[in-house]
Amino acid sequence: MPQQDLKNSSAIEHIKGRGLPLPENDVDTDRIIPARYLKFITFEGLGAYAFYDERFDEQGKPKPHPFNDPKYSGATILLAGANFGCGSSREHAPQALYRFGIRAIIAPSFAEIFAGNATAIGMPTVMVSPLHWEALIALVTQNPQTEIHIDLKQKTLSTTSGWTCPVEMNEGYRKAFLEGSWDTTAVLLANFDLIRKKAMELPSLC
Amino acid sequence: MTLLDKVWELHKVATLPNGQDQLFIALHLVHEVTSPQAFQMIEERGLPVLFPERTFATSDHIVPTDSKARPFSDPLAEEMMAALERNVKKHGIQAFFPGSGRQGIVHVIGPELGLTRPGITIACGDSHTSSHGAFGALGFGVGTTQIRDILATGTMALSKPKVRRIEITGVLPKGVYAKDIIMTIIARLGVNGGLGYAYEYAGSAIQALGMEERLTICNMSIEGGARVGYVEPDEKTIQYLRGRPFAPKNIDEVAPYWLSFRSDPHTPYDDVVRIEGNALEPMVSWGINPGQAIPVSGRIPSPMELPPAERDTAEKAYRHMKVSPGDPIEGKKIDVAFIGSCTNGRISDLREAAKIVKGQKKAPHVRAYVVPGSEQVDAQARKEGLHAIFQEAGFEWRSAGCSMCLAMNPDRLQGEEICASSSNRNFIGRQGSPKGRTLLMSPAMVAAAAIAGEVVDIRKWER
Numbered sequence: 015m016p017q018q019d020l021k022n023s024s025a026i027e028h029i030k031g032r033g034l035p036l037p038e039n040d041v042d043t044d045r046i047i048p049a050r051y052l053k054f055i056t057f058e059g060l061g062a063y064a065f066y067d068e069r070f071d072e073q074g075k076p077k078p079h080p081f082n083d084p085k086y087s088g089a090t091i092l093l094a095g096a097n098f099g100c101g102s103s104r105e106h107a108p109q110a111l112y113r114f115g116i117r118a119i120i121a122p123s124f125a126e127i128f129a130g131n132a133t134a135i136g137m138p139t140v141m142v143s144p145l146h147w148e149a150l151i152a153l154v155t156q157n158p159q160t161e162i163h164i165d166l167k168q169k170t171l172s173t174t175s176g177w178t179c180p181v182e183m184n185e186g187y188r189k190a191f192l193e194g195s196w197d198t199t200a201v202l203l204a205n206f207d208l209i210r211k212k213a214m215e216l217p218s219l220c
Numbered sequence: 221m222t223l224l225d226k227v228w229e230l231h232k233v234a235t236l237p238n239g240q241d242q243l244f245i246a247l248h249l250v251h252e253v254t255s256p257q258a259f260q261m262i263e264e265r266g267l268p269v270l271f272p273e274r275t276f277a278t279s280d281h282i283v284p285t286d287s288k289a290r291p292f293s294d295p296l297a298e299e300m301m302a303a304l305e306r307n308v309k310k311h312g313i314q315a316f317f318p319g320s321g322r323q324g325i326v327h328v329i330g331p332e333l334g335l336t337r338p339g340i341t342i343a344c345g346d347s348h349t350s351s352h353g354a355f356g357a358l359g360f361g362v363g364t365t366q367i368r369d370i371l372a373t374g375t376m377a378l379s380k381p382k383v384r385r386i387e388i389t390g391v392l393p394k395g396v397y398a399k400d401i402i403m404t405i406i407a408r409l410g411v412n413g414g415l416g417y418a419y420e421y422a423g424s425a426i427q428a429l430g431m432e433e434r435l436t437i438c439n440m441s442i443e444g445g446a447r448v449g450y451v452e453p454d455e456k457t458i459q460y461l462r463g464r465p466f467a468p469k470n471i472d473e474v475a476p477y478w479l480s481f482r483s484d485p486h487t488p489y490d491d492v493v494r495i496e497g498n499a500l501e502p503m504v505s506w507g508i509n510p511g512q513a514i515p516v517s518g519r520i521p522s523p524m525e526l527p528p529a530e531r532d533t534a535e536k537a538y539r540h541m542k543v544s545p546g547d548p549i550e551g552k553k554i555d556v557a558f559i560g561s562c563t564n565g566r567i568s569d570l571r572e573a574a575k576i577v578k579g580q581k582k583a584p585h586v587r588a589y590v591v592p593g594s595e596q597v598d599a600q601a602r603k604e605g606l607h608a609i610f611q612e613a614g615f616e617w618r619s620a621g622c623s624m625c626l627a628m629n630p631d632r633l634q635g636e637e638i639c640a641s642s643s644n645r646n647f648i649g650r651q652g653s654p655k656g657r658t659l660l661m662s663p664a665m666v667a668a669a670a671i672a673g674e675v676v677d678i679r680k681w682e683r
Contacts, residue, residue, distance in 0.1 A: 040411055040509055040533055044647040048654070049626045053282060053296035055256035055303050057364075067654040096529065097412035097445065100509075101647060102626075103347040104254065105363030123415055126447045127347055131363030186379050189238035198365075199265065202242055202373040205234045209270070209374055212233050212244045217474075219247060219274055219335060220466055 023136060023197030029118040029164040031090030033154035036080050041094060042101035043128065047110045049102075060106055061113030081114070085158040093151055094121040096144075099128025108132040118164055120171070120181070122147050133187045133196055140164055142171065146179040153177060166191050222383045222483040223452055224418050227358050231341045233375055240377045245360075246340035248370050249326045250277040250313065252304040253628065254345030258367035259307040267372040269311040274374065276335060277308050277315040280325045281628045285591050285618035288318040297629065311371075322465075324594020324620045327351040327562040331435065332596050334464025338453040338478035343370055348562045348644065350441040353450030354434035355457055356481045358418075361442060381448060382416055382490035385483075387423035390497035395679040397572070398433035399440075399564060399642070399662035401425065403503035403513045404495065406444040410530075411511040414446030417490065420483065421451050425497035431460040432568040439563045440644050443510040452482040502678050504549045505646045505660040507537030512646075513660065516677045520547045540648055541657050542636075550675055552659065556639040557588040557615075557670035558651075561625040564642035564663045565593030567600050573642075573667035574606045580683060582614040583673025589616050589631065591623040615670065627652025640669035 051063040069079045076082045092111065098121040099107060108131045111119070118138045129139040142150065153173060154160050161174040164181060166188055172178040190196040202209075221229075233242040248271070255277075262269070269275060282297040291298040308315040316322035316329060323329070327348050330336040338356035342349060345367045352359035362376065369376050388401055406413075419441050426434070434451045441449025458475045461467040468474045501515035512534070514520065520538075522545035523531040538544060543552075559565070559573050570592065582588045590610045592598040598620055601607050607617045624631040625643035632652025633639055639651055639658050646658035659675065668676045671683075 038532060038536075039529055042509065042645075042647045044626075044645065044650050048649050049628045050652070052253050052628060053294070053300060055300060056260070057257055067649050072654070097415065100411055100445065101347065101442075101645060103345060103349075103361035103363055105257075105345075105365060108363075123412060125412075125445065126415060127361050127363065127442075130366065134363060134365035184379060186236070186238045186240035186377070190240075193237060195236075195238060198377050199267070199369050199372050201236060202369055202375050202377065203267075205242060205375075206373075208233045209244065212231070213271065213374060216231070216244065216246060216340075 023194050025194035026136060026138065026191040027165070027167050029091065029138060031117060031162060032086070032088065032158065033091050033093045033150070033160060033162050034080055034086045034089035035093045035151050035154050037093065037095055037151050039095040040097045040100055043099055043104050043107040044101055046099065046107040047104065052104060052106050057106065057109040057113065060110040061115070064110040064114040090115055090117040091162050092116045092119045093154060094119055096122040098124050100125040103127045105131040108135055108137055112137050120150065129184065129187070133190065134198065136196055138164070138166060138183065138187070138191055141182040142179055149177070222420065222487055222489070223356060223450060223481050224358065224383050224420070226481055227339055227341060228380055230339065236377055240379050242375050243341055243378050244375050245343045245370050246274060247335055247342045248275045249330055249342065249344035250275060251281055251326050251346065252279045252300045253281040254364050255307065255367055256300065256303040257364045258371055261368040262372045269313065269371045271374040272312040275313045277304060277313050278323055278326055278329055279304060279317055281622045281626065283318060283621040284629050285621045285623050285631055288619060294630070321595050321599070324596065325562045325565060325622055327439065328566060328593035328597065331355065331431070332464065332594060334461050334467030337461060337467065338457060339481040343376060347442045348439050350447065350449045351435050351439040351562060353438035353441070353448060354431060356450055356453035358448050358450065360447060381418045383420055384414070384417045384491040384493060385420045385422055385489045387492070387494045388421070388425035388497045389423050389494060390425055391428065392425050392497050392500060395502055396500045397662040397664065398429055398436040400500055400503045402437045402440040403505070403510065403660065404500055406440065406511045407503065407513045409444055409493065411443060411509050412445045414441065414444040417446050418448035418450065419444070419446040421449060423497070426451055427454065430568060431456055432566040435566065436563055440510065443644055453478055502662060502665055504665070504675055505658070506541065506543060506549050507534065508540055508646060508648050509533065510644065510646060510660060512537055514549060516550050516675065518549065520545055520549065522546065550677055552675040553638065554586060554640045554659065554669050554674060555637040556633060557586055557666050558624045558639055558641040558643065559589065559663050559666050560591030560593065560623050561643035562593065563644040565591060565597065567597050569642065569663040570597065570601050570606050573663040574609045576664050576667040576681065577613045577615070577671065578609050580613050580671045582670045586670050586673055588614060588670040589618055589624060591618045592620050594620045613671070624651055626650060640666045640675065642666045
């Protein structure tokens with residue numbers, strides 16, 4: 015069995031931070047990170063390009079956008095619309111958000127590849143019902159200083175103002191965060207012998 | 221059991237502690253844009269590529285389509301290309317680079333080389349990996365960290381999706397293509413309708429399609445939110461693979477095994493949708509996601525005609541596309557025409573488009589491009605004289621790559637240009653200009669639009 019870096023990821027049970035509302039459905043990954051910023055061979059520095067074409071005009075001057083709004087400066091929990099992250103499989107999208115400072119995303123639903131990519135880099139994608147979502151958006155918009163607390167173990171969300179609601183999440187992802195096994199390479203390699211066995215059983219390609 | 225159940229069980233290595241399944245990936249396709257960080261990650265951990273013999277690479281996203289002379293004019297593209305060349309050499313991965321005669325868009329070359337085949341799992345760092353389901357395989361689009369996992373372990377962690385069977389009954393009318401089927405499905409079920417599902421495409425209209433048309437349908441599954449889409453393999457699948465470079469030589473012996481990958485009769489599905497194929501029309505997108513599409517004879521919907529959850533996006537689409545509710549889509553002026561992409565850049569697509577273009581001239585104000593999906597498609601088109609038909613009509617004939625589908629190379633829209641495009645996404649900024657506008661349609665519809673200078677109804681085309 016090859017050398018491996020076992021516990022590379024730590025458990026994530028609680029996420030606390032202020033909310034950054036982006037209440038739009040079907041936000042695609044081309045909008046989160048335009049394709050021309052995919053031409054780097056590292057993910058470093060991608061945070062500067064999150065939602066670039068919506069945040070800056072052609073001369074590079076800032077446009078009104080929640081990510082540019084000083085009210086939400088330092089917010090770490092993105093409040094996004096349904097089907098967030100649809101489109102391309104580019105991990106650059108969650109990477110750009112993470113490097114911008116986002117640590118968790120709350121939405122009524124997520125595109126699947128995006129949710130998998132976000133989980134793989136330790137950024138939980140948490141779902142709330144559309145009604146709770148609307149209430150949360152209103153709360154944060156009225157008071158951007160509202161602190162949000164996501165408890166992945168209890169599957170609850172609460173705010174400093176005392177408002178609470180249940181949250182949902184892909185159970186596999188949730189357990190991976192609670193166990194600290196969201197960095198999957200080591201978990202997968204633990205089954206090295208089973209992998210080899212499976213490879214022998216299956217037809218070869220060439 | 222469904223086909224998905226069978227392929228899933230066959231490739232399942234273990235149940236992981238978090239409840240997800242660990243699936244063996246029988247074929248891993250790699251391209252230059254989403255892989256460099258993944259190679260870096262395994263190297264940092266001192267891990268080898270566990271199954272180089274199941275890993276194949278090509279370059280498609282950033283390659284220029286005018287000249288592939290090195291170094292590329294874009295230094296970032298050159299760096300990306302050089303990184304992939306280094307990585308495949310270092311890890312002993314077979315690659316198909318420009319000039320090899322086998323380079324092309326990863327979802328075009330998988331099938332044409334005979335790597336794609338029934339009953340296997342396929343992964344690639346590209347969401348359109350769903351394409352390969354046309355052969356009764358399960359194709360998963362993955363991100364870079366998952367590419368790391370597949371390189372290092374040959375497996376990935378996945379939650380098993382539900383299965384929705386989508387039956388297209390009847391016979392397609394003339395002028396209606398595979399592209400119109402999938403655009404209709406997405407328009408009806410929504411861009412998020414497939415979340416949590418794999419789509420099984422079936423019914424007489426699907427069975428009647430050739431393999432390349434099935435690829436078009438499965439390709440856009442992800443645009444409907446379904447990560448995976450597939451068609452049960454049949455004799456056409458076997459015939460298509462016969463004689464392909466990597467296909468088994470004893471294909472007649474393998475065929476019964478391949479054909480065993482089908483859903484059992486009367487197996488229960490999580491959902492079933494039936495669509496009357498005879499009633500389908502050519503489709504055109506009018507908005508900023510692939511679900512915002514209407515029959516070419518239709519009018520752009522008003523917010524009140526749409527479900528409440530889609531109204532905000534519609535308002536945004538009216539503003540970006542500079543259209544109004546009630547506008548017809550037929551007659552919409554275009555600036556650019558693009559025929560290509562992993563959705564519609566195969567030889568059968570070019571043949572259909574060439575039938576429309578033959579003996580015609582493109583409208584003077586239109587820039588028109590044909591970008592073959594692979595070097596093999598390019599060579600075959602030249603052999604059939606298709607490139608000459610397009611060139612005589614004033615189209616530019618380019619070399620293989622993703623090109624203007626996502627504009628990571630120099631092929632892109634300028635300013636607010638409107639592009640009739642045979643590609644898969646009309647997202648804002650997708651074709652390289654933040655203000656650019658995309659109208660998705662079939663290759664034949666793009667060809668006709670290039671000639672007329674506006675969106676036309678291919679069913680009424682007489683020239």
